[in-house]
Amino acid sequence: MSAVLRRRPAVAIAKYAALAGYLAFALFPLYWLIKIAITPDALIYTEGTQLLPSSVTFDNFAKVILQTDFMAYFGNSLYVSLGTAAVTTLVAAAAGYAFSRFDFAGKKLLIAVMLITQMFPLLMIIAPIYKIISQMGMLNSLTSLIVVYTAFNIPFATFLMQSFFDGIPKDLEEAAMMDGCSRFQALYKVVFPLTLPGLGATLGFVFTAAWSELLFALMLISKNDAMTFPVGLLTFVSKFSVDWGQMMAAGVLALVPSCLFFIFIQRYLVQGLTSGAVKG
């Protein structure tokens, strides 16, 4: 490919132009979010369409952190997302392993059921779930959020883990088992180290999904001290006369964990999908 580029500079220029275009498209809205967050309130409207604000302030961040419940929301979100990511990855790894290594009665049916769970509008089951959870007295509990999020993330995480396991040759564990390892030992000593990138990718994927979930959090949580950050962010819109600067500052802060997570895992995500991608 690079040989082609050396021969044809026009292609190289077009390629870098395309790269620049993608980069600008991806980052521009994020830049604007940050820009609004650091623009002083007085200038938000007058300098709305300028690319650079004439002065910069970090007041909004200070206010959000010190004067609002944002840090509590942030903590709740962190707890829920980490909990969901950990439980989902564990459950999905076990299920993905079963799909990857065994042929058993009902396998196709199970895969079809998992596919169907991706298919219907979530709104349809929010009312029944609300009813069930309120009857169990589990409203406003972060644990119930973790359980619900885990269930919804299992199907995709399972497919992801399955493709990671598919990428690890079966011979490796079989060899270990021949040498006297039990299946579990083979799993722990041979397969587990090899799936670490896969586990990382699944963790990150589920974390970002749970981090931004709004619908269930909105329905199941109404107490202020149990709110996750998207719900909390929504209270910025409704409770106060929309304070855009603060809201965007809160948004920027909320972006930090999911973006950091994602920057670390995206390579593994590609790697993991590569191994199992073209099968089936």
Add this chain to the structure above:
Amino acid sequence: MIARATKTVVPRKPRARRSLYLQYLVEPFAYLSPAIVLIGTVILIPLIIGISYSFQSIELLRPFNSGWVGFENYLALWTDKKFWIALENTFFWTFWSVVLQFLLGLGLALLLNTRFWGKRLFQALVFLPWAVPTFLSALTWAWLFNPVIGPLPHWLASLGILSEPDNILGDPELAIWGPILANIWFGVPFFAITLLAALQSIPGELYEAAEIDGASGWQSFCKITLPFLAPMIAITVMLRTIWIANFADLIYVMTGGGPANSTQILSTYIFTTAFRKLDFGYASTIAVALLLILLVYSGIVLWLRKKLIKI
């Protein structure tokens, strides 16, 4: 050493045969049981209850009006003009979102599959939109489209695309393109990630062989790249279509379904019916209709995939 080895091998023989049955009947389900239990209790049981709602009248504003009504909700759906408008909008929204996300995602994946300076950083940054909470990206895009304080209308006007910096999200003809653009921004990384993964698993020798045989870049793209990508394309396009058809957040935050229902898609219609009108029976009916459409669609995609790719 030898004594120990024989000691472990001999008693294992009968056990191995018994465990063969166990292995194929019980063991996979041991690994699967947590997933099955969770999906069963949190998704399938509520799903069945939800479907049963579509045959009932459950209006929280009229609590004495509740009970089983048979297919009444479905008959109401058939004559509901808003439903047909929302259905048409759902097709438009889903089709353009998926097609543009796919094309841009494929382009990005092809670029990322080449070598260039700073690729690692580039890849991390370009994939970032996928990590942004949808609620937040909807707000940001609504801001960008705002005619008073957003930059996009002004830029479009100065480029001559718009005659003046109008409110695009307030124009029934154009409003749907606002959420579609936000959706493209959000969804390109997903296609790029999955397609890049598929691209990287194509053996490089194929391209070398093609080059030796004198194939042009376009020919090897059509004859090697596309056929290898096809299974992944079918699966991701199917999954994304379903997700996007069900994806209410962006539209709900950016336009709320307006102006004049011009951006109302089925999932936002379900949301407003359920949580504004508090009519859960009818909301479930719309949801069942959407579910059936998506089931038929995925059936067709999977059938096509089987037909086309086995050759």
